[in-house]
Amino acid sequence: MGIRTGAQVLEGLRDGRQLYMDGTLVKDVTKDPRLAGGARTMAQLFDMQNQPELRDEMTYESPKTGERVGMSFLQARTREDLARKRGMYRRWHDHTLGMFGRAPDFVNVMLSSFAAGADAFGPYAKNMTAYYEKARDEDRIATHSLTNPQVDRTHNVAAQAKDLAAKAVRETDAGIIIRGARMLATLGAYSDDLLVMPAPSYPLPNTEEAKAFAIGFTIPVATKGVKLVNRPASIAPGVASSHDFPLSARFDESDCMIVFDDVLVPWENVLMYRDIEIFNSIYRRVHAMGAMGHQFAVKDLCKAQFMMSLAFSLVRTTKVDEFLHIQGMLAELINSVQVLRSCILTGEQEAELSPVGVMAPAMGPIGAVRYLFPEMFRRSCEIIQIIGAGGLAMVPSFAEVNGPLAEDVKTYYQAAAADSTTRIRLFRLAVDASMSTFSGRQQLYERYFAGDPVRGAGNLYQGFDKEPYVARIKALLERFEREEAAGL
Numbered sequence: 001m002g003i004r005t006g007a008q009v010l011e012g013l014r015d016g017r018q019l020y021m022d023g024t025l026v027k028d029v030t031k032d033p034r035l036a037g038g039a040r041t042m043a044q045l046f047d048m049q050n051q052p053e054l055r056d057e058m059t060y061e062s063p064k065t066g067e068r069v070g071m072s073f074l075q076a077r078t079r080e081d082l083a084r085k086r087g088m089y090r091r092w093h094d095h096t097l098g099m100f101g102r103a104p105d106f107v108n109v110m111l112s113s114f115a116a117g118a119d120a121f122g123p124y125a126k127n128m129t130a131y132y133e134k135a136r137d138e139d140r141i142a143t144h145s146l147t148n149p150q151v152d153r154t155h156n157v158a159a160q161a162k163d164l165a166a167k168a169v170r171e172t173d174a175g176i177i178i179r180g181a182r183m184l185a186t187l188g189a190y191s192d193d194l195l196v197m198p199a200p201s202y203p204l205p206n207t208e209e210a211k212a213f214a215i216g217f218t219i220p221v222a223t224k225g226v227k228l229v230n231r232p233a234s235i236a237p238g239v240a241s242s243h244d245f246p247l248s249a250r251f252d253e254s255d256c257m258i259v260f261d262d263v264l265v266p267w268e269n270v271l272m273y274r275d276i277e278i279f280n281s282i283y284r285r286v287h288a289m290g291a292m293g294h295q296f297a298v299k300d301l302c303k304a305q306f307m308m309s310l311a312f313s314l315v316r317t318t319k320v321d322e323f324l325h326i327q328g329m330l331a332e333l334i335n336s337v338q339v340l341r342s343c344i345l346t347g348e349q350e351a352e353l354s355p356v357g358v359m360a361p362a363m364g365p366i367g368a369v370r371y372l373f374p375e376m377f378r379r380s381c382e383i384i385q386i387i388g389a390g391g392l393a394m395v396p397s398f399a400e401v402n403g404p405l406a407e408d409v410k411t412y413y414q415a416a417a418a419d420s421t422t423r424i425r426l427f428r429l430a431v432d433a434s435m436s437t438f439s440g441r442q443q444l445y446e447r448y449f450a451g452d453p454v455r456g457a458g459n460l461y462q463g464f465d466k467e468p469y470v471a472r473i474k475a476l477l478e479r480f481e482r483e484e485a486a487g488l
């Protein structure tokens with residue numbers, strides 16, 4: 001089959017999935033006004049793969065079928081492969097301004113890493129390889145769920161008084177039966193498949209009770225007994241003009257709780273089961289983090305460049321870039337872009353073949369992006385608010401441009417360097433990027449999408465080889481002592 005078109009992707013989403021939103025079942029995620037914008041964006045991404053001029057940049061030949069498949073599935077073997085992958089990520093995330101963070105490349109990279117290190121899945125290695133090849137060769141979209149619902153975080157999932165998290169409740173000849181809930185499936189509305197895996201920050205204790213929670217599998221979203229509960233849309237349908245929330249209308253990628261109502265996972269779809277050691281160490285064993293971090297660092301760069309471009313455009317309208325403190329904030333945005341770019345390129349330059357034979361970007365610079373970007377993005381929203389000031393609160397619906405006050409709007413919404421129509425469209429874009437419900441969710445996403453940054457930072461510190469640095473300070477103090485003793 002190879003790469004799909006946007007139309008094929010949309011057709012695939014009309015599969016009878018049980019997706020609930022605002023208290024009712026959504027009949028067709030591609031047509032429902034709350035979800036159709038995201039579906040259209042997804043279709044555009046797949047159509048890009050089919051553009052003849054982008055073919056070599058976005059696809060490669062499947063080693064199994066010889067057909068063109070998505071570049072994000074490529075298991076990089078060289079630094080040139082990493083650069084090719086970067087080019088593909090850029091195409092998708094420039095198109096979505098880095099605001100559709102769960103474009104399918106995110107999970108595709110994860111799958112390619114899992115498959116490269118498939119032996120780490122022990123008895124289920126063949127299943128892992130088979131699913132990767134299916135996803136790649138049929139161009140499937142997967143959402144992933146790594147964590148358990150927030151109930152009582154002071155106890156591990158196997159020791160909760162309220163036992164709500166998804167677990168294997170029994171097995172049959174056909175497979176394992178899963179009951180309970182999982183969070184948080186971004187892109188659930190637009191995915192063909194659901195991938196359940198462990199989260200690096202939530203290890204299980206090595207106890208008998210915990211084994212039921214040591215599960216990893218993949219199933220179609222439309223499997224019997226799977227129910228998705230989608231949060232409300234970033235904008236309620238019925239806003240006066242589609243220009244009012246241009247990002248929300250396009251890039252709201254959906255976030256879902258998943259409920260498993262005695263769902264049968266066939267044995268051939270099981271990726272891990274009852275093995276705590278594999279469950280707790282899989283990411284380390286497959287060396288996935290560098291490849292995954294590389295993908296989202298490129299997404300971050302695209303997003304930072306968009307926010308910088310938006311700020312440059314805003315300041316020109318009212319000429320506030322003549323003020324020094326505004327220039328200082330614009331310089332911050334420029335520096336953020338430069339830091340992200342440098343981290344990505346250094347990560348590629350210092351990449352090394354991992355023990356499973358994949359060219360893995362260096363975790364130092366790539367991992368740094370994970371910790372720096374949430375604050376960079378939050379700050380870019382703040383800078384746009386400071387620059388736009390009251391203009392962001394005052395900007396009317398775009399519907400006013402053609403409303404009964406059209407003449408007043410044309411006159412009074414002008415800025416020094418923009419007519420009123422341009423100014424209103426630009427400021428509506430700035431509102432949606434920096435202070436809307438959509439923007440708030442983007443800020444939350446950047447903080448948490450890759451796990452808990454607090455525990456991640458703790459792991460980074462604990463795993464970092466600090467000894468040479470401590471030894472350096474010791475040597476320095478000794479040198480100063482010697483110099484002082486010698487009267488220097």
Ligand SMILES: Cc1cc2nc3c(=O)[nH]c(=O)nc-3n(C[C@H](O)[C@H](O)[C@H](O)COP(=O)(O)OP(=O)(O)OC[C@H]3O[C@@H](n4cnc5c(N)ncnc54)[C@H](O)[C@@H]3O)c2cc1C
Pocket residue numbers: 144145146147149150153183184185186187199201255441444445448449450451452454455
């Ligand atoms: C917008 C968005 C999209 C997401 N998309 C996905 C997705 O597609 N797939 C997916 O699997 N996950 C996704 N996530 C979930 C993400 O994996 C989790 O948010 C993240 O792992 C943090 O877990 P939590 O939200 O349950 O927070 P909690 O673990 O409940 O933490 C809440 C707070 O308590 C602190 N805390 C909790 N426990 C401890 C502890 N033991 N030690 C120290 N501090 C602690 C945390 O630091 C945090 O400040 C998404 C999250 C967001 C916000």
